[in-house]
Amino acid sequence: MGDGGAGGAAARLQRLFEGRRLTPTQRRIAHCMVRRAADAPFLSSVELAELAGVSQPSVTRFAVALGFDGYPALRRHLREVAPAERPGGDGSFNEYQQAVQAEIENLRHLAATLADPAPVERAGRLLAASRPLPVLGLRAAAAQARGFAYFAAKVHPDVRLLDEGGTMLADRVDAARRAGASALLCFALPRHPREVVEALDHARKAGLSVVTVADSAFAPVATRSDLLLPGAVGTGLAFDTACAPMLLGRVLLEAMCDALPDAQARLEDFDARAAERGLFVE
Secondary structure, three states: OOOOHHHHHHHHHHHHHOOOOOOHHHHHHHHHHHHOOOOHHHOOHHHHHHHHOOOHHHHHHHHHHOOOOOHHHHHHHHHHHOOOOOOOOHHHOOHHHHHHHHHHHHHHHHHHHOOOOHHHHHHHHHHHHOOOEEEEOOHHHHHHHHHHHHHHOOOOOOEEEEOOOOOHHHHHHHHHHHOOOOEEEEEEOOOOOHHHHHHHHHHHHOOOEEEEEEOOOOOOOHHHOOEEEEOOOEOOOOOOEOHHHHHHHHHHHHHHHHHOOOHHHHHHHHHHHHHHHOOOOO
16 A cells, blocks of 8 residues: 555654654644644644644644754645645535544555554464453443454453453453463553553553554553554544544454464354354344
8 A cells, every 4th residue: 555645644644753752742742643644734833732732832842852943844844745735625524424534544544554564463473372362441442342352252262351440450460361361452542541551551560461452652551562553543523433443453353363273263163053053144
């Protein structure tokens, strides 16, 4: 896939920010720019500050932290590597269509990111080797964790869903570790629960490798993860939409199946037993 369009612009921005030591406010600005990659080269510092929910001086300090003399220099740099004209057309869409279009751009960005399959393949190997495999997702991310765990259980011998918080969450992580777990998969979406951050800290201290699917490489869970795979969420509706994280979860499943030598046999066995029990209406 090429590097053009909004997906390519988002990928370029992501590379610009990677490896930088940014404050939480600066990560918020970076996340906003990645989500609005097509518009970023044309936004004033005031407009960017409003979109990110920060002060205008914070935008200036952010540009300096990236090595530019100020925000105008950062914007000039973005215009040099971005399409010459600001994308238009949103005016022809109603708010529902705009939300769908935003998700399409998120998926294009995900496709551009997956041009390098190495991180997902590495994650697949880590998850396949963990026996048992704990899968964590709380609140908004609980549905993603459940979906992954449902399908993963058809090919992995021991999947343990962790979709409830509370004082027993750490106990369940410890139990998985004692049973032989070597990795934990986490789905983390806004708003990020404090319990998830604490659970990942606990998991890493227990010796687990943490693979996280999150909305951004600048999410609060990023520094608590050994391998983070970003999939942007849509924010155009009252509640966030998470098509990219969901699809990324399915891609991870595929990578895990590739790393499990008996995955196909397990699927065939499940299909045979399902047919015997008449589980599905054909």
